[in-house]
Amino acid sequence: MDLTTDRPFDLTDAGRRAWNAIVADPGSTLLCSDFDGVLSPIVRDPDQAWAAEETVTGLARLGTKVGKVAVVTGRLVRKAVELGKLDEQAGLESMSVLGLYGFERWDAATGEFDEPYAPDGVEAAKAELPGVLAGLGLAHARLEDKRLSLGVHTRELEDPHGALATLEIPLRELADRHGLRIEPGKFVFELRAPGVDKGDAVRRLIDEVRPRTVVFAGDDLGDVPAFEAVRSLRDTGDIDGLLICSASTEQNALVELADVIVDGPPGVAVLFDQLAQALEA
Ligand SMILES: [Mg+2]
Structure with missing residues (x-):
């Protein structure tokens, strides 16, 4: 059947x-x-x-x-x-x-x-992130603290696609400095502890x-x-x-x-x- x-x-x-x-x-x-x-x-x-x-x-x-x-x-x-x-x-x-x-x-x-507890790299990146965003003119991007990872959301910004393009390299550099990975999602980059x-x-x-x-x-x-x-x-x-x-x-x-x-x-x-x-x- x-x-x-x-x-x-x-x-x-x-x-x-x-x-x-x-x-x-x-x-x-x-x-x-x-x-x-x-x-x-x-x-x-x-x-x-x-x-x-x-x-x-x-x-x-x-x-x-x-x-x-x-x-x-x-x-x-x-x-x-x-x-x-x-x-x-x-x-x-x-x-x-x-x-x-x-x-x-x-x-x-x-x-x-x-x-x-969250690893140290996430805490350090979290402390630096507002300064990085302000320097890019994206201080209004929504941050999401997920303890093991940090989300930077562009959905609510005026130009969500443009903001993603602006963010990619600086966020990649920030992630590298703190031993994190960067993961793209729907109008979001996540900086995440590896593994x-x-x-x-x-x-x-x-x-x-x-x-x-x-x-x-x-x-x-x-x-x-x-x-x-x-x-x-x-x-x-x-x-x-x-x-x-x-x-x-x-x-x-x-x-x-x-x-x-x-x-x-x-x-x-x-x-x-x-x-x-x-x-x-
Ligand atoms: Mg999902």
Whole structure:
């Protein structure tokens, strides 16, 4: 029986295999999702990026059926839990939230936060950053302190594209001086401590959970290492993998790597709903 007949999505062959594997054995599934742009819409003020109710409800519905649910985000773990109201949602009892690309963690089972201190380079770069921005005439760029990383956002500036171009080299130099990496995103540059990315975070979850099937839903460049980690394990035949791209007009780096493309958080909600229906059938 083809369990995917009612599915309205175009899946790759590998994605269809993973979908069928999830339906056949949901308990052996690890379901991971990014936060911004996947569970929550992208908004001008990142502190107001509340998760869409339908995405979190869908995740919770799946949470009662799959082996484990995880949010893997570049955000502070506390902020992601708060903006998703993830500690209030029934059905997410198996959930872990990996913040700062896995540097921080919260587990629903214990309610405990693990939040280590930030490395020195981040603190030093943070102290210098306002002076660098003022020197470029970009003092109004929004700064986001994520402890392990610093975000410089240009979305709210008059010329967001021009500001990105102006920032790139000076921020790269600042990052080099303090042993940090620079990561571009949607109208943002992030200066980040090295050695932490979503690929490492997902591999650690896979080692812990030993799933047969892994789902990852992402929307931005920071999700590429996670997609690549799942793809490489899938290529060896160790797991099935379903990679979901929550598409936007701002970023299409994941399109080529994904098994299914959906239209932003509303599309993610529909896909979660379809998968939950398939599991409940
Ligand atoms: Mg995102």
